[in-house]
Amino acid sequence: MSAVRGLLETMLSPLDRRLALAPIDDEPVTPDEAAAIQAGITSLEQNGGVPLEAVLADLGTTIDDFHKMADAPVSEDAA
Numbered sequence: 001m002s003a004v005r006g007l008l009e010t011m012l013s014p015l016d017r018r019l020a021l022a023p024i025d026d027e028p029v030t031p032d033e034a035a036a037i038q039a040g041i042t043s044l045e046q047n048g049g050v051p052l053e054a055v056l057a058d059l060g061t062t063i064d065d066f067h068k069m070a071d072a073p074v075s076e077d078a079a
Contacts (some may be wrong), residue, residue, distance in 0.1 A: 012020065029037070053063055 009017065052066070056062060056066055
């Protein structure tokens with residue numbers, strides 16, 4: 001089992017490893033947060049989501065720029 005665990009750990013990216021080892025968020029959800037979450041879910045059900053292209057346009061970039069960023073290698077320090 002320890003060999004399998006070691007193999008799986010080496011297969012994870014540094015970000016995946018950090019996320020897997022991060023402490024669990026055990027803070028309770030406040031009533032305001034619960035209402036905001038429910039409002040977001042209701043909005044998605046009634047209106048659908050926002051297209052990625054629209055979000056990227058708000059950030060001043062395009063889908064081609066987004067794909068270029070996704071293909072660019074990330075250094076250990078950036079993760």
